[in-house]
Amino acid sequence: MKSQNIVSLIRKKRDRGTLTPDEIRYLIQQYSKDAVPDYQMSAFLMAVFLNGLNDDEAAALTREMLHSGTVLDLSDIPGTKVDKHSTGGVGDKTSLILAPIVAACGVPVPMISGRGLGHSGGTLDKLESIPGFNVNLDLKRYVEVLKKHKLVLIGQTEEIAPADKRMYALRDVTATVESIPLIAGSIMSKKLAEGIDALVLDVKFGNGAFMKTREDALRLAQRLVSIGEEFGKRTIGYLTSMEQPLGNMIGNWLEVYESIECLNGGGPEDLLEVTHLLSGTMIWLGGEAGSVEEGIERSKTAVADGSAMQKLRDIVLEQDGSTEFLDRPDDYPPASHSFDVAAASDGYVTAMDAYAIGMAGVELGAGRKSKEDTIDPAAGIILRKKIGDKVQQGETIVRCFTNKEEQADSVRQMLQDAVTIGSSRPEIPALITDTVTRDGAKPWS
Amino acid sequence: MKSQNIVSLIRKKRDRGTLTPDEIRYLIQQYSKDAVPDYQMSAFLMAVFLNGLNDDEAAALTREMLHSGTVLDLSDIPGTKVDKHSTGGVGDKTSLILAPIVAACGVPVPMISGRGLGHSGGTLDKLESIPGFNVNLDLKRYVEVLKKHKLVLIGQTEEIAPADKRMYALRDVTATVESIPLIAGSIMSKKLAEGIDALVLDVKFGNGAFMKTREDALRLAQRLVSIGEEFGKRTIGYLTSMEQPLGNMIGNWLEVYESIECLNGGGPEDLLEVTHLLSGTMIWLGGEAGSVEEGIERSKTAVADGSAMQKLRDIVLEQDGSTEFLDRPDDYPPASHSFDVAAASDGYVTAMDAYAIGMAGVELGAGRKSKEDTIDPAAGIILRKKIGDKVQQGETIVRCFTNKEEQADSVRQMLQDAVTIGSSRPEIPALITDTVTRDGAKPWS
Numbered sequence: 033m034k035s036q037n038i039v040s041l042i043r044k045k046r047d048r049g050t051l052t053p054d055e056i057r058y059l060i061q062q063y064s065k066d067a068v069p070d071y072q073m074s075a076f077l078m079a080v081f082l083n084g085l086n087d088d089e090a091a092a093l094t095r096e097m098l099h100s101g102t103v104l105d106l107s108d109i110p111g112t113k114v115d116k117h118s119t120g121g122v123g124d125k126t127s128l129i130l131a132p133i134v135a136a137c138g139v140p141v142p143m144i145s146g147r148g149l150g151h152s153g154g155t156l157d158k159l160e161s162i163p164g165f166n167v168n169l170d171l172k173r174y175v176e177v178l179k180k181h182k183l184v185l186i187g188q189t190e191e192i193a194p195a196d197k198r199m200y201a202l203r204d205v206t207a208t209v210e211s212i213p214l215i216a217g218s219i220m221s222k223k224l225a226e227g228i229d230a231l232v233l234d235v236k237f238g239n240g241a242f243m244k245t246r247e248d249a250l251r252l253a254q255r256l257v258s259i260g261e262e263f264g265k266r267t268i269g270y271l272t273s274m275e276q277p278l279g280n281m282i283g284n285w286l287e288v289y290e291s292i293e294c295l296n297g298g299g300p301e302d303l304l305e306v307t308h309l310l311s312g313t314m315i316w317l318g319g320e321a322g323s324v325e326e327g328i329e330r331s332k333t334a335v336a337d338g339s340a341m342q343k344l345r346d347i348v349l350e351q352d353g354s355t356e357f358l359d360r361p362d363d364y365p366p367a368s369h370s371f372d373v374a375a376a377s378d379g380y381v382t383a384m385d386a387y388a389i390g391m392a393g394v395e396l397g398a399g400r401k402s403k404e405d406t407i408d409p410a411a412g413i414i415l416r417k418k419i420g421d422k423v424q425q426g427e428t429i430v431r432c433f434t435n436k437e438e439q440a441d442s443v444r445q446m447l448q449d450a451v452t453i454g455s456s457r458p459e460i461p462a463l464i465t466d467t468v469t470r471d472g473a474k475p476w477s
Numbered sequence: 478m479k480s481q482n483i484v485s486l487i488r489k490k491r492d493r494g495t496l497t498p499d500e501i502r503y504l505i506q507q508y509s510k511d512a513v514p515d516y517q518m519s520a521f522l523m524a525v526f527l528n529g530l531n532d533d534e535a536a537a538l539t540r541e542m543l544h545s546g547t548v549l550d551l552s553d554i555p556g557t558k559v560d561k562h563s564t565g566g567v568g569d570k571t572s573l574i575l576a577p578i579v580a581a582c583g584v585p586v587p588m589i590s591g592r593g594l595g596h597s598g599g600t601l602d603k604l605e606s607i608p609g610f611n612v613n614l615d616l617k618r619y620v621e622v623l624k625k626h627k628l629v630l631i632g633q634t635e636e637i638a639p640a641d642k643r644m645y646a647l648r649d650v651t652a653t654v655e656s657i658p659l660i661a662g663s664i665m666s667k668k669l670a671e672g673i674d675a676l677v678l679d680v681k682f683g684n685g686a687f688m689k690t691r692e693d694a695l696r697l698a699q700r701l702v703s704i705g706e707e708f709g710k711r712t713i714g715y716l717t718s719m720e721q722p723l724g725n726m727i728g729n730w731l732e733v734y735e736s737i738e739c740l741n742g743g744g745p746e747d748l749l750e751v752t753h754l755l756s757g758t759m760i761w762l763g764g765e766a767g768s769v770e771e772g773i774e775r776s777k778t779a780v781a782d783g784s785a786m787q788k789l790r791d792i793v794l795e796q797d798g799s800t801e802f803l804d805r806p807d808d809y810p811p812a813s814h815s816f817d818v819a820a821a822s823d824g825y826v827t828a829m830d831a832y833a834i835g836m837a838g839v840e841l842g843a844g845r846k847s848k849e850d851t852i853d854p855a856a857g858i859i860l861r862k863k864i865g866d867k868v869q870q871g872e873t874i875v876r877c878f879t880n881k882e883e884q885a886d887s888v889r890q891m892l893q894d895a896v897t898i899g900s901s902r903p904e905i906p907a908l909i910t911d912t913v914t915r916d917g918a919k920p921w922s
Contacts, residue, residue, distance in 0.1 A: 038650075039649075039650060039651070039652050040652075042523075042651060042652035043652035046523065046526065046527065046652050046653075069515075069516075070514075070515070070516035071514075071515035071516045071518070071519040071647060071650070071651060072519070072650060072651055073516070074516040074517070074519050074520040074523075075519040075520060075522065075523040075651035075652065075653060077520065078487075078491065078519075078520040078523035078524050078527075079523050079527070079652075081491065082491065082523075082524070082527045082528070083527070202516060204484075205483075205484060205516070205517060206484070206487060206516060206517055206520035207484050207485075207487035207488035207491050207520065207524075208491075208520060
């Protein structure tokens with residue numbers, strides 16, 4: 033009878049029916065109890081992949097994955113707790129910069145992050161390039177640290193959305209990853225478990241993003257916002273371009289390094305633009321600014337007055353890290369080898385394959401090819417040129433750092449192929465293209 | 478790498494790509510070796526269910542399921558070996574009648590049959606209602622008996638298409654059964670393993686059939702014929718109506734009883750019409766008639782001259798059965814209870830729900846509700862009226878036999894609901910609607 037019910041649920045989705053919240057609850061609860069085998073779940077996931085889920089179904093799925101584990105209650109911490117989630121890209125270190133900024137502005141940021149996946153880096157791996165930094169706090173300590181500093185930076189624990197964790201692993205081996213409702217449910221079940229009150233989403237699109245097109249990114253952003261709002265959380269999504277890496281540095285310590293530059297008042301324009309938009313929106317959602325524009329101003333002030341950099345120091349010390357290289361970043365132990373990739377001709381950088389650049393970083397040691405691989409914190413890439421920059425033949429366009437000297441030739445070729453040089457100045461891709469809110473209105477007047 | 482390959486195969490079908498024969502071979506071979514887990518296969522099966530397989534893919538799938546086990550070589554048995562397969566219905570006992578007819582006409586019939594499934598009966602269960610009849614011959618004995626009698630009647634052994642067996646079990650619990658290419662592959666892999674040279678298919682449609690519509694049945698028949706011909710086997714399919722049971726008797730011994738009636742020169746018209754068409758086609762394919770029409774004449778002669786009935790006696794004796802009730806069918810031990818269902822009003826039988834009648838038979842003990850259930854050979858139903866027959870209020874329309882007296886009330890209600898009585902004489906559904914051959918031509922001029 034039980035097994036029969038599960039088959040009828042799979043059949044219903046297979047036949048493009050709409051599942052009720054009770055049916056979705058039954059499925060996920062039984063799966064969590066091992067009463068639904070993986071082979072039934074994978075057939076269901078393929079049916080969902082091909083036939084979709086509507087907003088109500090996606091919200092119900094998120095709810096059940098969320099409640100498969102601990103949902104943190106941060107209500108005794110004063111303030112509106114706001115987090116940010118990015119769908120992942122190359123060189124995207126905004127979390128490292130905006131988290132201390134927003135906390136310094138008085139908005140609590142409970143941030144549970146992930147590790148690098150394929151070409152895309154992960155906040156946890158970057159944080160761990162800071163000597164001693166401990167991302168493995170338990171949930172009790174998570175609440176304590178957040179209460180003390182308005183900031184905490186940890187990795188996903190076993191208690192957070194375990195059903196999502198199992199389903200994600202299953203999707204990975206059954207070709208059911210790239211489904212917008214499943215991605216949305218997976219992201220939101222984890223974020224909602226953090227105990228947030230509001231959420232800002234950075235949905236990336238382009239050759240270095242998970243979503244290749246702006247249209248797909250928009251659909252995902254709309255799903256994410258719809259689910260967040262369904263759960264009573266103010267949720268705002270931005271679409272940002274990943275047609276080239278964000279900022280100039282790729283690699284774990286290199287991204288911390290570039291983040292420190294930003295927090296010290298420097299840093300590249302594109303990275304600053306995205307970061308301050310996201311942090312400004314978080315500050316506004318957190319009630320510490322009257323508008324997003326005012327939030328952006330507060331964000332910039334927190335950099336200018338040093339309070340954001342001080343917040344990063346505080347949280348690094350609280351989470352057992354050393355601030356030595358925060359204060360003297362150039363003293364960080366370098367990789368054993370470095371080499372340059374030079375422009376093959378005169379012209380302009382007209383395109384960059386951010387995915388290939390990310391994968392080149394993986395080859396250098398900055399990412400994992402299999403789950404067992406260890407990360408080399410010093411490995412990575414610095415882009416000397418970006419789209420629109422003029423280059424001369426022989427001029428360095430990319431500089432690489434690695435402890436795997438044997439990779440140099442193949443990586444040089446990958447990077448040469450990843451950067452297109454043309455004869456005329458290209459249009460630079462728009463960086464921030466869309467704002468997604470529940471009602472479609474801009475979050476500010 | 479291996480796991481990656483499987484994921485990319487699933488992804489390809491998910492994205493409506495066409496799999497190569499090598500890819501399908503790899504998938505099925507790895508699955509047979511337990512190197513592909515069920516959760517990957519079920520995701521693949523759902524992708525196939527929703528996105529289909531083309532003729533080449535379906536042939537490749539059939540080939541790999543076929544070669545997952547033993548493929549019999551009957552080449553040292555003289556003659557063209559011909560079998561028949563029906564997609565299953567209610568009251569369909571044609572195999573019991575045509576197998577001895579065709580063998581009596583000199584065409585070897587290597588028949589591997591199945592058991593009842595849900596509302597639909599199975600040849601093996603019917604044969605086992607003959608005391609002592611042994612359907613569990615090994616493949617060596619199978620060849621010996623066929624050589625001796627030009628006929629053998631057994632059940633599927635473990636050696637026949639084991640990959641299909643596993644995949645079928647998986648489809649049953651993942652809502653991926655009703656897929657025309659998967660059904661076609663499953664049927665044909667088993668039939669081709671028998672060592673046949675040619676095959677006649679009886680694809681049923683209507684409320685008592687697996688395929689509810691003539692269109693679906695036609696698509697299935699075309700797939701089956703296409704696969705058979707791809708394997709170099711002459712394959713002809715007929716579409717026959719299952720808008721009411723075939724013949725008048727439903728239940729295991731009752732169907733043997735009605736088959737004996739037919740072999741003794743009696744029997745109902747509809748059953749005789751379908752049987753002789755199928756047997757006539759088999760005799761023609763087996764080279765013992767110059768046309769299907771001549772095959773039908775030879776088939777009728779084999780009944781009239783008693784040679785078909787003698788063939789049934791011979792094979793029953795060879796396979797350890799008793800011919801006592803073949804010769805005196807009315808002496809068969811009856812069920813403990815019988816009861817009638819009467820017409821509720823005057824009029825005509827305008828429709829019959831063959832599925833419900835089949836399920837009523839199961840309730841009486843003629844089928845299994847779970848795999849562990851045993852069959853009651855004496856249980857079943859005799860239809861006194863069929864579509865088009867005039868009835869008077871209170872007149873018996875159905876007679877039931879059971880050893881489960883407690884089921885009488887509910888079964889009576891089921892049957893009352895299953896037979897529709899209207900005020901005007903209905904059109905009688907056409908029994909044989911379509912002939913399907915590779916090139917679309919009738920198999921005779």
